[in-house]
Amino acid sequence: MTTAVPDDSFHVFDTTLRDGAQREGINLTVSDKLTIARHLDEFGVGFIEGGWPGANPRDTEFFERAQSEIEFRHAQLVAFGATRKAGVRAADDRQLVALADSGAPVVTIVAKSHDRHVELALRTTLEENLAMIRDSVVYLRERGRRVFVDCEHFFDGYQDNPDYAKQVVRTAHEAGADVVVLCDTNGGMLPAQVHAVVRTVLNDTGARLGVHAQDDTGCAIANTLAAVDAGATHVQCTANGYGERVGNANLFPVVAALQLKYGRTVVPPRALPEMTRISHAIAEVVNLTPATHQPYVGLSAFAHKGGLHASAIKVDPDLYQHIDPELVGNSMRMLVSDMAGRASVELKGKELGYDLAGDRELVGRIVDRVKEQELRGYTYEAADASFELLLRDEVHRGRTAPTGGEAGAAAGAPRFFRVESWRAIVEDRPDGSHANEATVRVWAKGERVVATGEGNGPVNALDRALRVALEGVYPQLARMELVDYKVRILEGRHGTQSTTRVLISTSDGTTEWSTVGVADNVIAASWQALDDAYTYGLLRAGVAPSE
């Protein structure tokens, strides 16, 4: 087990917010970027490349807010940009000035290192390109920034003109760049090539080298490790391998390989078991389903199906897994369905304070109901509170008493209110404005209440109407707030007739809980999740059920 702390001798450099955002389908808001930056910092990467300040308003805003809103514990913020334009003084290049002005302590500038690109894309001379690199590095160093230089298309360039490619590295190094990063921009390289080139360039230039690999041959992780084997001490990766085209080198398997296979401490050892959670959390922020077959962190990464394997695993799990999944916060799963289902329901029950192990029939009933509900589109992995309500409901039908759940309420299916009916109206007026109005009819503590709410959308209007109806009876609701709301359309090939799943997170200021609703339309699904959210919240607040 490694126990040292990472230091500057090896860099884990994350570029999810810059290069990762180039993935088709990813479109990050400033708030998304801030959330991802927090996750990456928690994971302990050394550098977070946040974007290109000055190039678009979103990136400029991100740098301002990241520096005032995030207290980084591990990472340094990196601004990305390009070398000065041809024929312009560095200090007169607006883009370079914006980089220095961004306040980021580290700046990465991209430089051309492939002679063909200098001539065709940059339309300048090979000499001027070297001057552009030199001047830009010197300018940023004078402005007090640490400078890394990304040599775009380095490996392709090296194949065409190795001398010029090496000259680029030497120029950047001698001008004061701390790291010169060799980029496989088009992703066409294979590990053996990367290894040979990095070794030669290291010998011939003496510069500190980094690597940036794209995954177009499916070898980005291996190419990154090959560069490290050859002496690179700076690896550029993205969370979950997000990036242009096929993607970039995936941060998580690269870090896992370095830490667990090489025995090198590149992130704080205590961060490693957070890997699976952080990978999935970042996927949620970018609104992509976490890839189930991702190395180390995928849901299936330690799932066993084969009969041969199953019997051997009973003897010793390590016979069929390359590492203990707990090292990366994942877990082994046996896909023998029913058995696994029972075990996890028992485990989950225990977590919630119910000892279900003695009641085979009750556990069977809960497993059946979960399976049935999941077939209809519900998911309980991300909706703990709805699962607890389901479990309580089944416990109530049986006889098992709780051993003292965290919520501390009585056993059984708690009901604080009963809904008679509701209605939501969304109206688009001739002037282009919208009106959202909802009416709810509910019974609480024996009384029928009819209330109306307005909001900026139908769900918001329903939420307000329900609060108006219930807050007199349950003042505890005032402390609860919806903090997250997600919609997923299931069976997406049926147009607007698909099933809709809504996940809602609610907070009472101290803790958060999540609930799920599934229906043929988004409003009805949201209503279910809202109903569960307030029921669970009142239960958690210790209120006695009344209906």
Place this chain on the structure above:
Amino acid sequence: MTTAVPDDSFHVFDTTLRDGAQREGINLTVSDKLTIARHLDEFGVGFIEGGWPGANPRDTEFFERAQSEIEFRHAQLVAFGATRKAGVRAADDRQLVALADSGAPVVTIVAKSHDRHVELALRTTLEENLAMIRDSVVYLRERGRRVFVDCEHFFDGYQDNPDYAKQVVRTAHEAGADVVVLCDTNGGMLPAQVHAVVRTVLNDTGARLGVHAQDDTGCAIANTLAAVDAGATHVQCTANGYGERVGNANLFPVVAALQLKYGRTVVPPRALPEMTRISHAIAEVVNLTPATHQPYVGLSAFAHKGGLHASAIKVDPDLYQHIDPELVGNSMRMLVSDMAGRASVELKGKELGYDLAGDRELVGRIVDRVKEQELRGYTYEAADASFELLLRDEVHRGRTAPTGGEAGAAAGAPRFFRVESWRAIVEDRPDGSHANEATVRVWAKGERVVATGEGNGPVNALDRALRVALEGVYPQLARMELVDYKVRILEGRHGTQSTTRVLISTSDGTTEWSTVGVADNVIAASWQALDDAYTYGLLRAGVAPSE
């Protein structure tokens, strides 16, 4: 360009039907297996491992039917099984007999090569394990079969006890196995290790070696290539990398690397441009969406989003792609996003039939509007049709005429109808049922129409109301159908008050187009996307704008 034909000196061995089927979520019928075998044969692999005849009725049936129903042009069928049981004569081992009886010309038997597994899982002696391998190979050779031996856990075994691992290889080789396959069963290896072990084993045993890599470190493709670099001449892969846990070495990038990067003819050259189609067809059979970010064959594998890239691609597409996508039957795609800028707007315009290159001011206006819209939550990379409407709108304000767009309509912002107002009502009745009703007030061809629709959700109801209102005037709408609907909540940390983005795909039976809507609530966002969807559809149908 390679033109030779593959021969026995190098084996592409596919195990999709055996090891690939171990992937979580894959469950193949006999008919699925036959279809996949046909695709693999068309792709030109040398060997298709079909399963374990005798072990389950499905695999037995597959071998019977494959031999009578498929006329293989390239591939030989391979039956998979295990060495004889401990303490039993090979000819008395029912499972071995079933392998020989299956009629498959080639048999792969799995053998233990890790001493710990022999003792813990097989519960026999190291000597008896060698005898089991020897006897099984000899028996199958006597029955006229070509024999390959899979050494399970070879690399882990080699680390623990290299002498025994090598003894296993020698035993199989001397007994008459044509290829001894070194398996990284737990998938924990990295390329440098694989390379070193394969090279040593090759030198020390003289056996013909193969490699079988699992992807648990994300290096299965690289591990396979590392083994080839070290002298292995037989690679075991699965289509799309399907397999237990994270999966196996992906057939397509392995073949692409060997054929395009190594210049080695391992499948018939004319099969390579079929790769993308075959990969997607196999995904369809196993009922998984083709992975969009798969190397070479993914939808995104040659999609470009970055502004830097777009401007260079205008000069020469090869500046930003590692191979010509047509070599593997894929194609380049330009995505429009706020990171892109002028170059990608020009390129996209050209794709749509507008020559914008001469009008800097117009391009600037479009770029500005895209940026502004994306800041508000719109995304155009997944909404081509909405982008085209935006572009036409700006073109209309300027003077640039289209050079002949695919849709063939007049320049300018087309309007077929004008919305006065709309209203959607969702009602939950006391009996638990839902009513969804919508009313729209629109103007079309100078007339005001008020129409009402019901649906299974508010968006569906609005869609129907709009169709009722317009179908009399535009009968072309009857052919259009919503085929996909996606919702994303932006800035998800503000509960139900977030911004909502809706993406809709519409089809007219021949083509599909996508539109986007963004608003403070899901109904209004859906309405915008619907409006764009029908406007674009009518434009595409060649209808003359009327409003």
